[in-house]
Amino acid sequence: MSGKETNDDRHPARKGRGVDPVDRKILGLLAENADRSFAELGSLLHLSPPAVHERVKRMKRDGTIKRTVAIIDGEKVGRDLLAFVHLETSNWETSRRVLGMASLDAVEEIHTVAGDTAMILKVRMTSPGALEEFLGELHQMEGFKRVKTFVVLGTYAERGPYP
Amino acid sequence: MSGKETNDDRHPARKGRGVDPVDRKILGLLAENADRSFAELGSLLHLSPPAVHERVKRMKRDGTIKRTVAIIDGEKVGRDLLAFVHLETSNWETSRRVLGMASLDAVEEIHTVAGDTAMILKVRMTSPGALEEFLGELHQMEGFKRVKTFVVLGTYAERGPYP
DNA sequence: GTTGAAAGGCCCTCTGC
DNA sequence: GCAGAGGGCCTTTCAAC
Numbered sequence: 067m068s069g070k071e072t073n074d075d076r077h078p079a080r081k082g083r084g085v086d087p088v089d090r091k092i093l094g095l096l097a098e099n100a101d102r103s104f105a106e107l108g109s110l111l112h113l114s115p116p117a118v119h120e121r122v123k124r125m126k127r128d129g130t131i132k133r134t135v136a137i138i139d140g141e142k143v144g145r146d147l148l149a150f151v152h153l154e155t156s157n158w159e160t161s162r163r164v165l166g167m168a169s170l171d172a173v174e175e176i177h178t179v180a181g182d183t184a185m186i187l188k189v190r191m192t193s194p195g196a197l198e199e200f201l202g203e204l205h206q207m208e209g210f211k212r213v214k215t216f217v218v219l220g221t222y223a224e225r226g227p228y229p
Numbered sequence: 230m231s232g233k234e235t236n237d238d239r240h241p242a243r244k245g246r247g248v249d250p251v252d253r254k255i256l257g258l259l260a261e262n263a264d265r266s267f268a269e270l271g272s273l274l275h276l277s278p279p280a281v282h283e284r285v286k287r288m289k290r291d292g293t294i295k296r297t298v299a300i301i302d303g304e305k306v307g308r309d310l311l312a313f314v315h316l317e318t319s320n321w322e323t324s325r326r327v328l329g330m331a332s333l334d335a336v337e338e339i340h341t342v343a344g345d346t347a348m349i350l351k352v353r354m355t356s357p358g359a360l361e362e363f364l365g366e367l368h369q370m371e372g373f374k375r376v377k378t379f380v381v382l383g384t385y386a387e388r389g390p391y392p
Numbered sequence: 393g394t395t396g397a398a399a400g401g402c403c404c405t406c407t408g409c
Numbered sequence: 410g411c412a413g414a415g416g417g418c419c420t421t422t423c424a425a426c
Contacts, residue, residue, distance in 0.1 A: 085306055093306065096299035100263065103402060114412050119404070130305045136259035137295040140390035143248055143256065150313075150342065150349060168386035176386040179313065181379035186313060190390050216344035223331035223339040227303035227353050266419065277394055282421070 085130060085229070088113070089121055093130070093229040096122075100134040140190050145172070147191040148218035151201070152183035153210055160209035161185065172200065183214065248293060248392070251276070252284055256293070256392040259285070263297040303353050308335070310354040311381040314364070315346035316373060323372035324348065335363065346377065 085093075091111060095102060104115040104122070111118065125131045140146065155161045164185060167173050175188035191197045197215075204213055248256075254274060258265060267278040267285070274281065288294045303309065318324045327348060330336050338351035354360045360378075367376055 090306065093299070093301050097301050098298065100297045100299040104404095105402070115402090116404080116413090117411055120410080128305070130302050132300040132302050134263045134297060134299045135261065135389060136256070136263040136297045138256050138260050138390045138392060139293050139295050142291075142293045143253065143390065143392040145390055145392075148340070150340075165385045171391045173386060174388055174390065175384070177311070177313075177381045178383045178385070179379040179381050182377065183379065186379060186381075214345065216342040216346065216349060218340045218342050218349075220341045221338070222328045222341070223336060225337055226298060227301045227306065227308055227337065228334045229301060229306040229308075267421095268419075278419090279395090279421080280393055283393090 084128070085125075089125060089130075090229040092118065092121055093125070096131065096134075097226055097228060144192045145190040147194060147197060148221065149189050149191065149197060150216040150218070151187040151189060151204070152185070152212075152214040152216075153187070153204060154184045154212045155210045157209040160207055163207060164204075172196065183212075247291070248288075252288060252293075253392040255281065255284055256288070259294065259297070260389060260391060307355045308353040310357060310360060311384065312352050312354065312360060313379040313381070314350040314352060314367070315348070315375075315377040315379075316350070316367060317347045317375045318373050320372040323370055326370060327367075333363075335359065346375075 088111060092107060095107060095110065104118045107113075107118045107122075108115045122131065140148070153164065155164065161178075161184070164187075165176060167187070168176055172189045172191050173187060174190055175186070177186045178184060179186050189197070189200060191200065197217075201213060201215065204210060251274060255270060258270060258273065267281045270276075270281045270285075271278045285294070303311070316327070318327065324341075324347070327350075328339060330350070331339055335352045335354050336350060337353055338349070340349045341347060342349050352360070352363060354363065360380075364376060364378065367373060
């Protein structure tokens with residue numbers, strides 16, 4: 067891992083304030099499988115179930131644990147076409163309309179970035195035709211400069227943040 | 230997965246075989262919040278808890294529901310620098326070594342793609358220095374042609390597949 | 393698929409250390 | 410902040426319709 071973050075701070079967690087090593091271990095276990103019981107977590111960490119519960123409750127309250135979700139197999143439900151779409155817009159109004167696409171079922175991620183493009187979208191489609199239609203909507207928007215699409219051929223890792 | 234897609238299948242679920250509209254509704258609810266009880270799901274769907282349980286168990290067994298995980302706030306645990314890295318490799322051996330990076334804590338996604346690059350990585354770092362170090366490792370590898378990095382400025386949507 | 397019931401396990405709180 | 414015990418809810422499975 068990286069080192070040298072701290073100069074004068076004696077606590078190892080400078081940015082993750084209030085997240086100690088035990089918390090991180092809990093987060094790691096829950097990020098991998100949220101079905102674990104407090105009893106199981108406790109035995110893995112040599113802690114009592116109430117102690118684990120206290121920590122998890124605190125981390126849920128302060129937003130460190132955002133939520134727990136079921137991971138769906140996109141291919142098994144027909145969404146077998148994953149793509150990254152880069153797009154540049156020439157004005158803010160157009161960008162706002164793109165951000166509104168977050169409500170579309172196909173749109174999984176929207177980021178603004180620094181680099182050769184302005185925005186990156188991750189979309190999971192049910193068919194090439196659906197992707198074509200989506201790209202068509204983007205082209206219809208005024209004030210966009212360029213769209214570049216990367217169709218995913220294979221996925222070799224896909225998970226959430228790890229503490 | 231199964232093979233044999235039927236031609237004369239009258240059911241609307243062509244690709245998501247065995248996933249009917251009720252299943253999709255369950256998946257949608259659990260993809261948003263996996264903490265819901267079977268009783269709650271049942272009342273939302275006008276089904277009995279055992280019926281819901283049966284469906285969920287089946288979908289977990291056949292992999293439609295891959296797993297349930299806790300979503301961690303990357304910024305709260307110190308990983309506040311998200312980036313997409315595009316890289317082109319000139320041989321397969323190098324690509325294999327990149328795929329091995331899936332075990333790194335910072336690497337969240339690895340995809341091979343069609344388009345102006347060969348692979349896309351999503352990485353979440355604890356600091357700019359950590360990103361620099363990671364990019365340095367890529368450059369040290371023989372057989373890579375080009376690396377392009379997009380640092381994320383803002384995230385406006387980030388979730389998993391939706392049925 | 394639904395109802396009803398029954399057993400088991402876990403959550404959650406409280407109390408004491 | 411952590412360990413131990415009890416009430417209560419939910420899960421899970423079994424019947425029968």
